Amino acid sequence: ILNVEQSPQSLHVQEGDSTNFTCSFPSSNFYALHWYRWETAKSPEALFVMTLNGDEKKKGRISATLNTKEGYSYLYIKGSQPEDSATYLCAFVTGANNLFFGTGTRLTVIP
Amino acid sequence: NAGVMQNPRHLVRRRGQEARLRCSPMKGHSHVYWYRQLPEEGLKFMVYLQKENIIDESGMPKERFSAEFPKEGPSILRIQQVVRGDSAAYFCASSLTQRANTGELFFGEGSRLTVL
Numbered sequence: 001i002l003n004v005e006q007s008p009q010s011l012h013v014q015e016g017d018s019t020n021f022t023c024s025f026p027s028s029n030f031y032a033l034h035w036y037r038w039e040t041a042k043s044p045e046a047l048f049v050m051t052l053n054g055d056e057k058k059k060g061r062i063s064a065t066l067n068t069k070e071g072y073s074y075l076y077i078k079g080s081q082p083e084d085s086a087t088y089l090c091a092f093v094t095g096a097n098n099l100f101f102g103t104g105t106r107l108t109v110i111p
Numbered sequence: 112n113a114g115v116m117q118n119p120r121h122l123v124r125r126r127g128q129e130a131r132l133r134c135s136p137m138k139g140h141s142h143v144y145w146y147r148q149l150p151e152e153g154l155k156f157m158v159y160l161q162k163e164n165i166i167d168e169s170g171m172p173k174e175r176f177s178a179e180f181p182k183e184g185p186s187i188l189r190i191q192q193v194v195r196g197d198s199a200a201y202f203c204a205s206s207l208t209q210r211a212n213t214g215e216l217f218f219g220e221g222s223r224l225t226v227l
Contacts, residue, residue: 043114043221044202097167098156099144
Protein backbone atom coordinates (compact mmCIF):
# COMPACT_ATOMS: atom_id res chain seq x y z
CA ILE A 1 0.00 0.00 0.00
CA LEU A 2 1.45 3.36 -1.03
CA ASN A 3 1.83 6.04 1.59
CA VAL A 4 0.63 9.44 0.43
CA GLU A 5 0.62 12.00 3.22
CA GLN A 6 -0.87 15.46 3.31
CA SER A 7 -0.27 18.17 5.86
CA PRO A 8 -1.72 19.91 7.64
CA GLN A 9 -4.88 17.87 8.11
CA SER A 10 -6.91 21.05 8.49
CA LEU A 11 -6.29 24.75 8.22
CA HIS A 12 -8.20 27.93 9.05
CA VAL A 13 -7.14 31.17 7.39
CA GLN A 14 -8.57 34.67 7.19
CA GLU A 15 -10.00 35.94 3.92
CA GLY A 16 -7.20 37.55 1.92
CA ASP A 17 -4.41 35.48 3.46
CA SER A 18 -2.23 33.32 1.28
CA THR A 19 -1.66 29.73 2.30
CA ASN A 20 0.02 26.52 1.22
CA PHE A 21 -0.02 22.85 2.07
CA THR A 22 2.03 19.77 1.32
CA CYS A 23 1.64 16.38 -0.30
CA SER A 24 4.39 13.79 0.31
CA PHE A 25 4.67 10.67 -1.80
CA PRO A 26 7.16 7.90 -2.65
CA SER A 27 10.05 9.30 -4.70
CA SER A 28 10.60 6.06 -6.62
CA ASN A 29 8.56 4.84 -9.60
CA PHE A 30 6.93 8.22 -10.08
CA TYR A 31 4.47 8.62 -12.93
CA ALA A 32 2.28 11.56 -12.04
CA LEU A 33 0.66 13.50 -9.23
CA HIS A 34 -2.89 14.80 -9.30
CA TRP A 35 -4.48 17.56 -7.19
CA TYR A 36 -8.24 17.65 -6.61
CA ARG A 37 -10.56 20.08 -4.90
CA TRP A 38 -13.49 18.58 -3.00
CA GLU A 39 -16.28 20.82 -1.75
CA THR A 40 -18.70 19.50 0.84
CA ALA A 41 -21.65 17.59 -0.67
CA LYS A 42 -20.06 17.63 -4.11
CA SER A 43 -17.62 15.37 -5.95
CA PRO A 44 -13.86 15.90 -6.26
CA GLU A 45 -12.80 18.05 -9.21
CA ALA A 46 -9.37 17.96 -10.80
CA LEU A 47 -7.10 20.97 -10.38
CA PHE A 48 -3.79 19.79 -11.80
CA VAL A 49 -2.07 16.77 -13.31
CA MET A 50 1.69 17.07 -12.82
CA THR A 51 4.28 14.82 -14.37
CA LEU A 52 7.71 16.48 -14.56
CA ASN A 53 10.14 17.29 -11.79
CA GLY A 54 10.14 21.04 -11.31
CA ASP A 55 6.68 21.37 -12.87
CA GLU A 56 4.75 24.43 -11.84
CA LYS A 57 1.08 24.80 -12.73
CA LYS A 58 -1.34 27.65 -12.14
CA LYS A 59 -5.08 28.13 -12.32
CA GLY A 60 -6.22 31.56 -11.22
CA ARG A 61 -5.10 32.11 -7.63
CA ILE A 62 -4.13 28.46 -7.13
CA SER A 63 -0.75 27.07 -8.12
CA ALA A 64 1.25 23.92 -7.47
CA THR A 65 4.88 22.82 -7.62
CA LEU A 66 6.37 19.37 -7.91
CA ASN A 67 9.62 17.84 -6.66
CA THR A 68 9.76 14.19 -7.71
CA LYS A 69 13.32 13.60 -6.48
CA GLU A 70 12.41 14.33 -2.87
CA GLY A 71 8.79 13.26 -3.16
CA TYR A 72 6.68 16.31 -2.42
CA SER A 73 4.30 18.77 -4.00
CA TYR A 74 3.06 22.10 -2.65
CA LEU A 75 -0.31 23.67 -3.36
CA TYR A 76 -0.51 27.46 -2.93
CA ILE A 77 -3.59 29.64 -2.71
CA LYS A 78 -3.03 33.37 -3.03
CA GLY A 79 -5.48 35.77 -1.40
CA SER A 80 -7.83 33.08 -0.02
CA GLN A 81 -11.57 33.62 -0.50
CA PRO A 82 -14.46 31.94 1.34
CA GLU A 83 -15.29 29.99 -1.83
CA ASP A 84 -11.85 28.35 -1.60
CA SER A 85 -13.07 26.46 1.48
CA ALA A 86 -12.85 22.78 0.56
CA THR A 87 -10.76 19.68 1.06
CA TYR A 88 -7.73 19.52 -1.20
CA LEU A 89 -6.61 16.02 -2.18
CA CYS A 90 -3.47 14.84 -3.85
CA ALA A 91 -3.16 11.47 -5.59
CA PHE A 92 -0.04 9.54 -6.56
CA VAL A 93 -0.17 7.66 -9.87
CA THR A 94 1.51 4.27 -10.14
CA GLY A 95 2.89 2.52 -13.18
CA ALA A 96 -0.23 0.37 -13.19
CA ASN A 97 -2.25 3.49 -13.99
CA ASN A 98 -3.72 3.52 -10.53
CA LEU A 99 -4.24 6.49 -8.21
CA PHE A 100 -3.70 6.48 -4.46
CA PHE A 101 -5.09 9.44 -2.56
CA GLY A 102 -3.88 11.22 0.54
CA THR A 103 -6.39 12.01 3.29
CA GLY A 104 -6.58 15.63 2.26
CA THR A 105 -6.14 19.08 3.77
CA ARG A 106 -9.40 20.67 4.86
CA LEU A 107 -9.23 24.43 4.29
CA THR A 108 -11.65 26.86 5.91
CA VAL A 109 -11.45 30.50 4.87
CA ILE A 110 -12.98 32.81 7.46
CA PRO A 111 -14.67 35.94 6.02
CA ASN B 112 -22.27 15.92 -21.79
CA ALA B 113 -23.48 14.33 -18.59
CA GLY B 114 -20.95 13.73 -15.87
CA VAL B 115 -20.30 10.49 -14.04
CA MET B 116 -23.62 9.20 -12.78
CA GLN B 117 -23.91 7.04 -9.71
CA ASN B 118 -27.04 5.42 -8.35
CA PRO B 119 -28.51 5.01 -5.97
CA ARG B 120 -27.26 8.06 -4.08
CA HIS B 121 -28.37 6.56 -0.81
CA LEU B 122 -28.92 2.90 -0.03
CA VAL B 123 -30.01 1.30 3.22
CA ARG B 124 -29.55 -2.41 3.74
CA ARG B 125 -29.91 -4.80 6.65
CA ARG B 126 -27.06 -7.07 7.63
CA GLY B 127 -26.86 -10.06 5.30
CA GLN B 128 -28.53 -8.38 2.33
CA GLU B 129 -26.87 -7.52 -0.96
CA ALA B 130 -25.94 -4.03 -2.14
CA ARG B 131 -25.51 -3.10 -5.80
CA LEU B 132 -24.01 0.24 -6.71
CA ARG B 133 -24.03 1.46 -10.29
CA CYS B 134 -21.73 3.85 -12.10
CA SER B 135 -22.19 5.22 -15.60
CA PRO B 136 -18.94 6.87 -16.71
CA MET B 137 -18.77 9.99 -18.79
CA LYS B 138 -19.53 9.47 -22.46
CA GLY B 139 -16.53 8.01 -24.25
CA HIS B 140 -14.72 7.02 -21.05
CA SER B 141 -13.72 3.39 -20.84
CA HIS B 142 -11.74 3.43 -17.58
CA VAL B 143 -13.55 3.23 -14.26
CA TYR B 144 -12.22 3.41 -10.69
CA TRP B 145 -14.08 2.65 -7.48
CA TYR B 146 -13.07 4.24 -4.18
CA ARG B 147 -14.47 3.85 -0.67
CA GLN B 148 -14.58 6.62 1.90
CA LEU B 149 -15.07 5.49 5.48
CA PRO B 150 -16.15 8.08 8.07
CA GLU B 151 -13.32 10.50 8.86
CA GLU B 152 -11.01 8.83 6.33
CA GLY B 153 -9.82 9.59 2.83
CA LEU B 154 -10.57 7.88 -0.47
CA LYS B 155 -9.34 4.29 -0.44
CA PHE B 156 -8.75 2.59 -3.78
CA MET B 157 -10.81 -0.53 -4.39
CA VAL B 158 -10.73 -1.53 -8.05
CA TYR B 159 -9.80 -0.27 -11.50
CA LEU B 160 -11.64 -1.60 -14.55
CA GLN B 161 -11.66 -1.15 -18.26
CA LYS B 162 -14.47 -2.38 -20.45
CA GLU B 163 -14.97 -6.09 -19.70
CA ASN B 164 -11.69 -6.32 -17.78
CA ILE B 165 -10.60 -5.94 -14.18
CA ILE B 166 -7.17 -4.31 -14.31
CA ASP B 167 -6.39 -3.95 -10.60
CA GLU B 168 -8.53 -5.18 -7.72
CA SER B 169 -5.83 -5.05 -5.08
CA GLY B 170 -7.86 -2.71 -2.88
CA MET B 171 -10.97 -4.81 -2.80
CA PRO B 172 -11.73 -7.23 0.04
CA LYS B 173 -11.32 -10.81 -1.15
CA GLU B 174 -14.71 -11.91 0.06
CA ARG B 175 -18.20 -10.55 -0.55
CA PHE B 176 -17.07 -7.75 -2.90
CA SER B 177 -17.04 -7.93 -6.69
CA ALA B 178 -17.01 -5.45 -9.54
CA GLU B 179 -17.73 -5.57 -13.23
CA PHE B 180 -17.79 -3.22 -16.18
CA PRO B 181 -19.61 -4.96 -19.03
CA LYS B 182 -19.40 -4.08 -22.68
CA GLU B 183 -22.83 -2.49 -22.46
CA GLY B 184 -24.20 -0.78 -19.41
CA PRO B 185 -22.81 0.69 -16.21
CA SER B 186 -20.08 -0.55 -13.96
CA ILE B 187 -21.46 -2.35 -10.92
CA LEU B 188 -19.94 -2.76 -7.48
CA ARG B 189 -21.64 -5.60 -5.67
CA ILE B 190 -21.40 -6.29 -1.95
CA GLN B 191 -22.90 -9.56 -0.77
CA GLN B 192 -24.02 -10.28 2.80
CA VAL B 193 -23.35 -6.74 3.94
CA VAL B 194 -22.08 -6.04 7.44
CA ARG B 195 -22.15 -2.80 9.44
CA GLY B 196 -18.50 -2.14 8.58
CA ASP B 197 -19.47 -1.81 4.92
CA SER B 198 -21.30 1.44 5.72
CA ALA B 199 -19.42 4.06 3.75
CA ALA B 200 -19.57 6.36 0.76
CA TYR B 201 -18.55 4.65 -2.47
CA PHE B 202 -17.23 6.90 -5.22
CA CYS B 203 -16.81 6.05 -8.85
CA ALA B 204 -14.50 7.93 -11.21
CA SER B 205 -13.86 7.62 -14.91
CA SER B 206 -11.13 8.73 -17.26
CA LEU B 207 -10.82 9.08 -20.97
CA THR B 208 -7.19 8.26 -21.41
CA GLN B 209 -5.44 5.04 -20.64
CA ARG B 210 -2.63 6.90 -18.95
CA ALA B 211 -3.44 8.59 -15.65
CA ASN B 212 -0.29 10.62 -16.04
CA THR B 213 -2.04 12.64 -18.73
CA GLY B 214 -5.72 12.54 -17.85
CA GLU B 215 -7.54 13.50 -14.71
CA LEU B 216 -10.35 11.50 -13.14
CA PHE B 217 -13.95 12.67 -13.22
CA PHE B 218 -15.87 11.69 -10.12
CA GLY B 219 -19.49 10.90 -9.47
CA GLU B 220 -21.26 12.25 -6.41
CA GLY B 221 -21.01 8.97 -4.57
CA SER B 222 -23.37 6.33 -3.23
CA ARG B 223 -23.85 6.29 0.51
CA LEU B 224 -24.47 2.83 1.90
CA THR B 225 -25.89 2.43 5.38
CA VAL B 226 -26.08 -1.03 6.87
CA LEU B 227 -28.50 -1.40 9.76
